Amino acid sequence: MAAVTRPAARRATVAVRWMVLGLAGVFFVLPLYAMLDFSTKGVGGARDLSAWRAIPQDEELRGAIVTSMELAGLTAVLMLVLLVPTLTWVRLRLPRVQRLVEFLCLLPLIIPAIVLVVGIAPLYSWVTYVFGDTPLTLTFVYVVLVLPYAYRALDAGLAGMDLKTLSEAARSLGASWTTVMLRVVLPNLRGAVLSAALLSVALVLGEFTLASLLNFQTLQVAITLTGKRNAALAIAVSLAALVFAFVLLVVLTRLVGRRRDGAETLAPAAPTAVAA
Amino acid sequence: MTVSDAVVVRRQGTATAPGPRPTAARRRLLDHLGVLPFLAFVGVFLLYPTLTVVAGAFSDGADGVTLDNVRALSGPAYRDAFLRSLQLSALTAAIGAVSGALLAWAVVTGSPDGRLRRTVTAASGVLAQFGGVTLAFAFLATLGFEGIVTVVLRDSFGIDLFAGGAWIFELPGLVLVYTYFQIPLMVIVFLPALDGLRPQWREASDNLGGNAWTYWRHIGGPILAPAFLGSLLLLFANAFSAYATAAALISQGASIVPLQIRALQTGEVILGQQGVGKALGLAMVIVVTIVMALYALLQRRTTRWLR
Numbered sequence: 001m002a003a004v005t006r007p008a009a010r011r012a013t014v015a016v017r018w019m020v021l022g023l024a025g026v027f028f029v030l031p032l033y034a035m036l037d038f039s040t041k042g043v044g045g046a047r048d049l050s051a052w053r054a055i056p057q058d059e060e061l062r063g064a065i066v067t068s069m070e071l072a073g074l075t076a077v078l079m080l081v082l083l084v085p086t087l088t089w090v091r092l093r094l095p096r097v098q099r100l101v102e103f104l105c106l107l108p109l110i111i112p113a114i115v116l117v118v119g120i121a122p123l124y125s126w127v128t129y130v131f132g133d134t135p136l137t138l139t140f141v142y143v144v145l146v147l148p149y150a151y152r153a154l155d156a157g158l159a160g161m162d163l164k165t166l167s168e169a170a171r172s173l174g175a176s177w178t179t180v181m182l183r184v185v186l187p188n189l190r191g192a193v194l195s196a197a198l199l200s201v202a203l204v205l206g207e208f209t210l211a212s213l214l215n216f217q218t219l220q221v222a223i224t225l226t227g228k229r230n231a232a233l234a235i236a237v238s239l240a241a242l243v244f245a246f247v248l249l250v251v252l253t254r255l256v257g258r259r260r261d262g263a264e265t266l267a268p269a270a271p272t273a274v275a276a
Numbered sequence: 277m278t279v280s281d282a283v284v285v286r287r288q289g290t291a292t293a294p295g296p297r298p299t300a301a302r303r304r305l306l307d308h309l310g311v312l313p314f315l316a317f318v319g320v321f322l323l324y325p326t327l328t329v330v331a332g333a334f335s336d337g338a339d340g341v342t343l344d345n346v347r348a349l350s351g352p353a354y355r356d357a358f359l360r361s362l363q364l365s366a367l368t369a370a371i372g373a374v375s376g377a378l379l380a381w382a383v384v385t386g387s388p389d390g391r392l393r394r395t396v397t398a399a400s401g402v403l404a405q406f407g408g409v410t411l412a413f414a415f416l417a418t419l420g421f422e423g424i425v426t427v428v429l430r431d432s433f434g435i436d437l438f439a440g441g442a443w444i445f446e447l448p449g450l451v452l453v454y455t456y457f458q459i460p461l462m463v464i465v466f467l468p469a470l471d472g473l474r475p476q477w478r479e480a481s482d483n484l485g486g487n488a489w490t491y492w493r494h495i496g497g498p499i500l501a502p503a504f505l506g507s508l509l510l511l512f513a514n515a516f517s518a519y520a521t522a523a524a525l526i527s528q529g530a531s532i533v534p535l536q537i538r539a540l541q542t543g544e545v546i547l548g549q550q551g552v553g554k555a556l557g558l559a560m561v562i563v564v565t566i567v568m569a570l571y572a573l574l575q576r577r578t579t580r581w582l583r
Contacts, residue, residue, distance in 0.1 A: 020382040024379045024382070038417035089311065094308065097308075104314075111326060118553055144318070203405060250394070252398075
């Protein structure tokens with residue numbers, strides 16, 4: 001950023017800066033405080049933690065939390081299995097297909113989840129027929145949902161390493177392609193793989209549209225259903241989920257920030273058209 | 277991996293054992309097999325559903341092709357929903373872009389690796405990507421009928437927030453709650469652009485006798501303009517496609533397009549109405565595509581100065 005040189009201008013800049021930060025602080029902290037207040041409100045102004053204690057006891061919520069965790073893990077794994085070899089292979093051997101793969105990976109950005117659900121609902125009667133009627137089948141459509149973000153993170157990671165030289169060196173020393181992938185590409189891609197995986201986890205844990213309209217009980221769906229019978233409980237879970245996601249992202253920024261090669265991947269991965 | 281393994285086996289075979297070398301054409305074919313799993317997956321779970329929507333928009337439910345579904349969109353209910361969706365997206369994109377740009381500027385003038393920047397980035401990531409349903413509940417806890425602000429205003433100041441009706445469940449409420457994910461999104465997408473401004477430019481401007489105004493008017497502003505407009509478009513597309521917050525907040529009724537689609541998707545489908553949901557979906561995709569295409573164009577201009 002531009003260094004402000006004149007003392008008077010500098011003071012003005014500092015004042016404006018703190019005013020902006022202060023306003024933003026109030027604007028964004030107020031709802032969080034309200035959630036904390038609302039979820040601990042007892043009779044006659046006393047504090048009461050019963051809503052928070054109810055979280056682990058609520059059968060429906062507990063099941064949904066477990067489902068969402070499993071979905072997050074499965075989605076991250078399937079995404080990596082699908083994307084890492086494909087993107088590596090395309091970069092090495094099929095540069096002409098690169099544009100097509102990029103286009104397909106970014107396509108979900110122009111197809112809102114609410115539209116995807118309309119097109120995929122008929123398909124899901126087949127999916128549940130083949131794989132059983134379990135919410136874990138959401139993994140497939142969630143991989144589609146995280147494609148753009150995962151692609152950007154992994155692509156930036158691959159662009160940042162000398163893939164051709166490394167793989168040719170390994171191959172000329174007799175390594176198989178599996179060895180190249182597991183022992184040459186993946187270790188060099190650690191930062192990018194980590195951000196792609198954690199972004200996927202955050203996205204899956206926050207996803208509501210597809211789960212709700214395909215009638216599967218995930219964390220976010222359970223929160224809305226809970227909200228209809230017990231507002232304090234729903235608000236307590238919401239706050240817990242927000243804090244959890246925040247911690248997850250802080251860990252991600254820390255880990256990625258430490259590795260300079262991956263530092264670029266977080267910001268370009270963020271532009272989103274699926275928030276909320 | 278099996279496909280690439282097959283290629284390995286073949287190539288190792290040709291290196292050690294005498295045998296016909298695979299022709300270039302055959303090798304190219306084998307190379308292409310490597311992207312097959314990816315293409316198959318994307319074909320089934322992304323392209324097929326998309327085509328279902330496009331084809332369904334022009335299908336009469338049997339085998340015929342019809343324009344009735346698309347024509348139905350000009351009916352007053354759908355037209356109003358579209359207008360409201362566009363209004364909501366434009367308004368929250370404008371508010372989000374201006375406030376988010378200011379916040380990003382305030383953050384970026386601090387230390388680049390400081391705690392403030394890390395906290396704001398992580399918090400923005402959460403609100404922009406994860407918000408959805410939880411934001412609706414945060415909003416209810418704050419401004420709902422028993423929300424903390426509502427209660428304080430009512431009991432201490434005698435102000436009834438709802439004197440004008442339950443506005444938080446209508447468009448004004450959506451505008452307010454959407455800014456909670458639009459501003460953070462702006463911070464995330466605009467921070468890198470601000471990082472690209474070089475201190476030397478400001479110093480050069482100062483040395484030539486310029487002040488803050490001349491710097492922003494002639495240097496900073498023009499350089500950031502494409503990035504700002506691009507972010508504005510991204511925010512518009514983001515609000516236009518958003519569903520979760522509105523759905524969690526408004527359980528009945530269909531004031532905006534995504535909620536119209538919900539009503540058609542969950543309700544008893546009246547014969548001939550399945551197509552309308554798909555036509556609505558197609559219209560949404562078209563709007564988002566136009567906006568994102570403009571965004572891509574602006575993005576190209578942005579990278580001329582900022583990288």
